[in-house]
Amino acid sequence: MDMILQQNEHLGLWSHAFIRISHMEKLSLRPGAQGVSVAFPASGFFCISGGSALMLLNNRVYSPNGMHIFHVPPHSRMELNAGADGLDCSIVLYEAELDSRTPADLKEEMQKCNPFHAAYHYAPAQQGMVFTLLEQMFELWGDVQPQAGMRLKGLAYQWISYVVEQYHTGQEPQKTISPVQLVTMAMEYMLDHYANPLTLETLAAAVGLSPGHLSNRFKQVLNRGPIDCLIRLRMEKACRLLEETKLPLKPIAASVGYQDVYYFSNAFKKHVGCSPTRYRQQWTARDLHSAQDNVTSEGGRYPIVEAHPRDYTDNNYYYQLVDGGSEEMFKNTKMVPASLLIAFGLLLGACGNGSTEVTTGGAGNGAQTQAEATAPAKETGGSTGAATRVVSTAKGDVEVPANPERVVTDFYLGYLLALDVKPVGTNKMFLENPYLIDQVEGIVDVSDNLEAILELEPDLIVTGSADQYEAYTKIAPTVFIENGDDVREQTKQLSIILGKEAKAEAWLQEFEEQLAEAKERVGKIIKEGEKVTVFDGGIAKNNSLYGSAYTGRTFHGHLGLPMNEKVARDIDPAVGWLSLSNEMITQYAGDYIFMAVSADKETFDYAGDPIWSTLEAVQENRLYEIDGYRFYFSDPISVTGQIRDITEMLEARAAE
Structure with missing residues (x-):
């Protein structure tokens, strides 16, 4: 669990510390590299300079992408899995000791938070x-000249100062842009650039989205695509x-983004219901009363720019939508500004389209349209068709679908599949x-x-x-x-x-039966009193030794195989887990050894190694390499x- 550090105390303690880069x-x-283990015998920084990873650090899973800095406690273990773009990273271990003159309050x-x-x-923002x-520090780290050590020490203080200060200055949570805000941004861009050649791709690029993402957000908010809104x-x-104006059609067409007059005329007729020439004739010839029976009039349409335009922060405005029905379209900051809806012809009284027929004059009298009659019914949270449940979680109560059909999960794929729920999306590593x-x-x-998750349109996310x-x-x-070790409890929680x-x-009952059978079979081989040890690393300078967590979970936790007392x-x-040098393995080795090696199935000649060959488990052929x-x-399913x-x-x- 990440600690909460107060800026003044954090910086003050660093200021009074003697630091040595070790x-x-x-x-x-x-x-795609998988299962790369990194040990932190001392406190340190883990700095990602490029690529992405799914990493496990002290029972927490992280998925950093791009430049990222982790401060890692001593005696920690990290497991790295590189993304599709690989992973470039650096490790800086240090030792710190407080000055004897450090103030008592610090x-x-x-004592509260080291x-x-x-x-x-x-x-990091900067x-x-x-x-x-950091690069300069690496250059000095490899320099054998006497002055290099002093220069490295000076750079280390400067670098740590930047790292710690940026940690605190960058703690304001990033604001997630809502779909309504994204749509508003795109509409404002159209309003400024409608006379230019615009495509779905250029609109998406302007607001930093993919074309598919932008289209989905427009349909979610306005029930129509961005190009339809542009038209x-x-x-x-x-x-x-x-x-x-009395401008000819050609400059009018060009001023609204059409270089071809013929194409403009067809688009206009399709949208409004008559040609541009006919529209102008009707507008010129009709007075206020006759206009009420035809396309539009001063009293029968909103002006494109209101005489007193509403501010974008007007929070309680009720709209008469072109799709029909008076409803409070958005509340508070989730509103699309009224002036934008008017400008885009998305309120009644605009010059209309071919499928919208105004049957009465003013918008204030509840005018209805064909669009209203054909608009799909929308269920609300209070409708009888809405089937939801409220569940309690570590983040509070959450209303979820009673029977979710499009689930996305980052880390719980195996749990969902065990419960007969096939998610629509998950993390590649678990795939x-x-x-x-x-x-x-x-x-x-x-x-x-x-963005990829949005495009799947999930009805539930499990993270x-x-x-x-x-x-x-x-x-x-x-x-x-929260990630936990008890597969039984987490299965119940997710169910x-x-x-x-x-x-x-049903799964728990079957699991207990299979586990009991496995224990009986294993018990015929590993006799009472014999010990089992789980290592990671093969014949290496340093190895990882597991207890009842991580790779040792199934051996010691589920099967209950006894470990060496030490x-x-x-x-x-x-x-x-514990990191230990090759020379120390004899103190921990049991009668049976399981050695986790890298995913490429590498193997080692333990009998030919001067240290490993002394172990009884190696001599008796009781060392098993596992992936x-x-x-x-x-x-x-994995367990x-x-x-x-x-x-x-x-x-x-x-049986051999």
């Missing part, structure tokens, strides 16, 4: 200086010019889970791409990312589930959210598969 290292991961603050042991992260100084705007402008590979056809890779939660809530009802309690009970004593349960990637996942793999692996070796 290690610096760069990593570059190929696209020392008290340190900034050198705190976990926090952010995307990236240039941070990463420029309406151009026709409204053309109507004004035909009414108020490649070997235990799920035959069940994921048709599921879209969205990672944490908000384990506290950082993305607020952004997801702008798209669909969102449920936040309540998804309305799959019966399925969860393992149980030395591993902090809150951390779940670390397969044992990364902790969902119900069931891991239990099966362990059981079959032991039985196969015993």
Whole structure:
């Protein structure tokens, strides 16, 4: 869990600290690289300079994209999975000690929240200086000249100052732009550029969206696409010019974005119901009374620009929509400004289109249109057709669909599939889970791409990312589930959210039966009193040793295989693992060893290594290499598969 650091105390403690850089290292991961383990024996900074990743850090999953900085507590372990664009990152480990003259109040603050042991992260707003100084530090780190150490120390203080200050100055949460705000931005752009050649692509680029995303937002807010709105705007402008000027058709067409007069005339007739020439003749010939029976009149239409235009922040204006029906279109900041709706002909009384027929004069008398008769019915939260439930989550009560049909999840794919819920989108890493590979056809890779999620039109989002939660809530009802180790409890929790309690009970019963059978089979091989140890790394200078979490979860947690007493004593349960040098493995090795290796199935000659060859487990052929990637996942389907793999692996070796 990230700590909350107060700026003054945080900066004050750093100011009174002696800092020594103890290690610096760069990593570059190929696209799609999986399960790369990084150990932090001391406090440090993990700096991403390019690419993207899905990473696990001390029981929390993060998905940074682009430049990002993490402050990592000592004795932490990070697992990295590179995105499609790979990952470039740096590690800076340091040691910090407070000056003896540090004020007592600051020392008290340190007891409450130690900034050198705190976990926090952010995307730096001013990236240039941070990463420029970091590069200079790397140059000095490799310099053997005596003066390099002093220069490195000076740069380190400067760099940490930038990093810590930007952490605090950048803590204002990013505002997520709502669909209504996006539509308003695009409409304002059209209003300024309608005379220019515009396409869906140029409109989307102007507001920083994809064409599909922009179209979806317009249909969501206005029930029509952006190009339809652009045509309406151009026709409204053309109507004004035909009414108020004697300009020929060619310059009128050009002034509203049409270089071809013939094409303009056809578009005008299709939208208004008559040709531009006929429209001008009718406007000129008719007085106020005759206009009420025809296309439009001073009393029968709104002016394109009101005499007293309403401010964009008018919060309680009721609109008469061209789609029919008086309703409060948007409330508070979620309104599309009235002046924009008028300018685009989206309120009654505009010069109209071919499918809208004004049957009475003024807009204030409840005028009805053909559009109103054909508009689809919309269910509201209070309608009898709306089927929702309220569920309690770590973020409070959330109203969710009773039977969600288009679920998106970032980290809980295996849980959803176990409950017979096939999501429409999830993270690529989980799509490649070997235990799920035959069940994921048709599921879209969205990672944490908000635009990709929007295009799937989900009715529910299930997330384990506290950082993305607020952004997801702008798209669909969102449920936040904290990442935990207990597969049973998380399955129950998700079943309540998804309305799959019966399925969860059936799975739990089957799981317990399979687990009991596996324990019985494993118990015939691993005898009472024999110990099991789970390592990661192969024959390496440093290895990771697991307790009952991470890769050791299924071995010690579910199957209950006993660990070496020293393992149980030395591993902090809150951390779940321990980094140790190759020379120390003899102190922790059990009668059976399971070694997690990289996903490319590399193998090691343990019997030929001077240290590993001394272990009884190696001598008795009781060291088993496992695919670390397969044992990364902790969902119900993966855990069931891991239990099966362990059981079959032991039985196969015993039968040799």
